[in-house]
Amino acid sequence: MNASERHNVTVTGRPDGQAMIFAHGFGCDQNMWRFVAPAFEDDFRVVVFDYAGAGDADPTAYDAERHGSLDGYAADVVEISRELGVKAGVFVGHSVSSMIGVLADRADPELFEKLVLVSPSPRYIDDEGYVGGFTESDIRELLDSLDSNYLGWSSVMAPVIMGNPDRPELGAELTASFCRTDPAVARRFAEVTFLSDNRADLATVQTPSLVLQCSDDAIAPVSVGEYVAHTMPNGSLVMLDATGHCPNLSAPEATVDAIAAFVRR
Amino acid sequence: MAMTSAAADQGFYDALLEDDPESLYEQAPCGYLSTDPNGGIVKVNKTFATLSGYPAAELIGRRFADLLSAGGRIYHETHYAPMLRMQGTVREMAFEIVRPDGSRLPVLVNAALQRGSSGEPRVVHIAIFDATERREYERELVRSLRRAERSEAQAKALARTLQQTLIPPTPPHIPGLDVSAAYRPAGSGEEVGGDFYDIFQIGTDDWVITLGDVCGKGVDAAVITALVRHTLRALTVQVDAPDEVLHALNDVLVAHGTDRFCTVLLLRLRHDGDSWAVTSSAGGHPLPLRVVEGGAITTVGETGSLVGVLARPVFHPETFRLTPGEALVLYTDGVTEGRSGQDFYGEHRLLDSIVAHIGPHTQWPANEMMEHVVAFQHGMPRDDIAIVTIRVPGEGRPTT
Numbered sequence: 250m251n252a253s254e255r256h257n258v259t260v261t262g263r264p265d266g267q268a269m270i271f272a273h274g275f276g277c278d279q280n281m282w283r284f285v286a287p288a289f290e291d292d293f294r295v296v297v298f299d300y301a302g303a304g305d306a307d308p309t310a311y312d313a314e315r316h317g318s319l320d321g322y323a324a325d326v327v328e329i330s331r332e333l334g335v336k337a338g339v340f341v342g343h344s345v346s347s348m349i350g351v352l353a354d355r356a357d358p359e360l361f362e363k364l365v366l367v368s369p370s371p372r373y374i375d376d377e378g379y380v381g382g383f384t385e386s387d388i389r390e391l392l393d394s395l396d397s398n399y400l401g402w403s404s405v406m407a408p409v410i411m412g413n414p415d416r417p418e419l420g421a422e423l424t425a426s427f428c429r430t431d432p433a434v435a436r437r438f439a440e441v442t443f444l445s446d447n448r449a450d451l452a453t454v455q456t457p458s459l460v461l462q463c464s465d466d467a468i469a470p471v472s473v474g475e476y477v478a479h480t481m482p483n484g485s486l487v488m489l490d491a492t493g494h495c496p497n498l499s500a501p502e503a504t505v506d507a508i509a510a511f512v513r514r
Numbered sequence: 515m516a517m518t519s520a521a522a523d524q525g526f527y528d529a530l531l532e533d534d535p536e537s538l539y540e541q542a543p544c545g546y547l548s549t550d551p552n553g554g555i556v557k558v559n560k561t562f563a564t565l566s567g568y569p570a571a572e573l574i575g576r577r578f579a580d581l582l583s584a585g586g587r588i589y590h591e592t593h594y595a596p597m598l599r600m601q602g603t604v605r606e607m608a609f610e611i612v613r614p615d616g617s618r619l620p621v622l623v624n625a626a627l628q629r630g631s632s633g634e635p636r637v638v639h640i641a642i643f644d645a646t647e648r649r650e651y652e653r654e655l656v657r658s659l660r661r662a663e664r665s666e667a668q669a670k671a672l673a674r675t676l677q678q679t680l681i682p683p684t685p686p687h688i689p690g691l692d693v694s695a696a697y698r699p700a701g702s703g704e705e706v707g708g709d710f711y712d713i714f715q716i717g718t719d720d721w722v723i724t725l726g727d728v729c730g731k732g733v734d735a736a737v738i739t740a741l742v743r744h745t746l747r748a749l750t751v752q753v754d755a756p757d758e759v760l761h762a763l764n765d766v767l768v769a770h771g772t773d774r775f776c777t778v779l780l781l782r783l784r785h786d787g788d789s790w791a792v793t794s795s796a797g798g799h800p801l802p803l804r805v806v807e808g809g810a811i812t813t814v815g816e817t818g819s820l821v822g823v824l825a826r827p828v829f830h831p832e833t834f835r836l837t838p839g840e841a842l843v844l845y846t847d848g849v850t851e852g853r854s855g856q857d858f859y860g861e862h863r864l865l866d867s868i869v870a871h872i873g874p875h876t877q878w879p880a881n882e883m884m885e886h887v888v889a890f891q892h893g894m895p896r897d898d899i900a901i902v903t904i905r906v907p908g909e910g911r912p913t914t
Contacts, residue, residue: 274592275592276589276592276593276596277592277593277596280600281596283600344592383584383588384584387583387584387585387588388585389585390583390584390585390586391584391585391586391588391589392585393585394583394585394586394589394608394609394610395589396656397608397649397652397653397656398589398593398607398608443588465552465577466591467577467579467580467587467588467590467591468587468588468591468592492552492553493552493553493591493595494591494592494595495591495595495596495599498595498596498599498600499551499552499595499599
């Protein structure tokens with residue numbers, strides 16, 4: 250099975266256009282981009298995919314060791330991009346995928362000529378002289394709330410996610426629901442995501458990068474977005490007229506406009 | 515004076531009719547919140563104010579996510595908000611609301627996004643249920659789940675350890691003979707199987723090979739398998755003739771009182787010049803296959819009785835020489851009874867596999883033969899598989 254099959258890659262838009270790869274964040278899947286990605290299909294080759302353990306990614310795609318750090322997820326992005334022949338493309342990452350994009354760009358600088366980081370945070374936990382917005386115990390609390398929320402379907406739904414041919418009715422029900430994740434994987438992804446510290450990686454990336462920041466983002470505060478844009482040698486920041494952590498859902502037009510202004514420049 | 519039942523019913527229905535929408539909303543048996551599409555609270559009912567400990571007026575204008583624990587806020591942004599936008603509803607999400615005094619209220623949340631006439635998100639209706647006791651129960655369930663997972667891991671480790679005692683710890687080696695052996699329990703390999711084999715030396719140039727199958731699986735079968743394997747070791751030291759050893763083993767099993775029986779192949783091999791003198795006996799087991807000079811394959815001996823069933827079983831001794839270039843293949847019925855759909859692996863595939871794999875060209879034919887059987891069953895063999903092959907090195911005498 251190749252990387253495109255493993256990660257449920259969908260390619261739309263102009264086959265000869267510049268590649269634009271959209272990477273979803275923790276908690277969801279490629280559906281996260283359904284209001285944004287289509288706006289670029291006229292002149293870009295648009296790529297969306299699911300990370301291991303999310304959406305319709307193949308159950309075998311997840312490897313506890315490889316995905317024990319964001320580098321493993323970045324390696325997936327590199328693998329997918331190379332397989333699709335991406336050169337000097339645009340990477341658009343939401344939330345944790347922003348940092349995954351930074352790592353992927355560092356691993357193979359040929360792949361992307363521009364990075365769009367939507368609601369990024371290089372470190373979620375406060376540190377000396379740095380406000381990430383959370384304490385370590387906050388993150389433990391998140392992991393507890395994952396346990397609590399996955400409890401109801403961990404045993405019932407997990408077999409479906411693992412591909413249970415004996416119970417097609419469950420599969421049909423799930424097909425209609427978005428953002429399904431393998432609970433065990435999601436929990437480890439949460440740990441990897443929210444305990445990560447990629448501040449030192451930001452300065453190493455020369456690729457022109459755009460930070461899209463919302464006001465009132467409970468996960469990545471404005472000060473963090475500013476930190477990212479200032480620390481990256483070729484970073485810039487656009488404040489969106491949107492609240493929350495997911496402008497790709499809550500303010501898709503503003504998100505599209507900001508990305509378009511950056512990539513068509 | 516007591517009311518009649520009819521009068522009581524009437525009073526109940528009157529009260530229902532009098533229930534005005536206002537009090538239905540305010541006094542509902544769950545908290546109600548309405549927020550704008552970005553989560554800003556625009557309306558709450560009294561039940562929620564009471565549950566949360568916040569006066570209703572203080573809640574208006576705050577964001578719903580701000581009432582949650584920090585972990586809950588992340589979950590809200592990464593799961594609740596995206597799902598609500600994409601699906602329009604959220605069901606039974608677990609959160610904790612932080613009360614003004616810092617205490618936590620575990621809640622379950624259902625929410626529905628209402629859209630305007632042109633599809634634009636307008637308002638979110640949220641129902642909040644106190645889940646204090648349920649959450650405690652869930653935590654207990656999670657603890658039980660973790661315990662069960664640990665126990666399962668332990669049980670698997672035990673099964674693996676037990677399994678390892680049923681076959682020799684190191685790949686067998688007999689000077690002057692090419693030996694190979696392979697073993698694999700049924701299914702995904704997590705349950706202890708009933709197949710075993712053993713290869714050991716009892717004198718200079720004097721070796722014993724046993725291979726067998728105790729009926730059943732799991733720990734109970736493994737106990738008998740260990741008994742059989744060690745009894746065979748003890749008996750072969752004292753008794754030369756393989757058929758007599760099987761008689762003694764039969765007595766041990768019958769006396770043990772277990773209702774498990776087994777099938778066994780027992781071979782005694784004596785190195786004699788460039789060939790080997792073999793005596794063998796079978797107890798209800800598929801007969802060894804002998805690959806003679808020129809490539810013909812024949813069975814050796816007679817099948818004999820199952821071991822551990824009859825008071826007076828019959829076991830036949832067989833004596834022959836294995837000369838350079840000749841080989842023997844011992845196997846359990848997990849090989850021939852391997853299935854793919856309705857199709858059995860069968861003797862014809864076994865014979866083909868022997869022709870393909872046994873010879874001076876192959877280092878460890880038992881493994882390759884087993885992989886062939888496992889692949890035939892798409893990686894999930896329905897029974898244990900044990901295979902032992904021996905081959906006398908050399909090309910044999912040229913046929914004239």
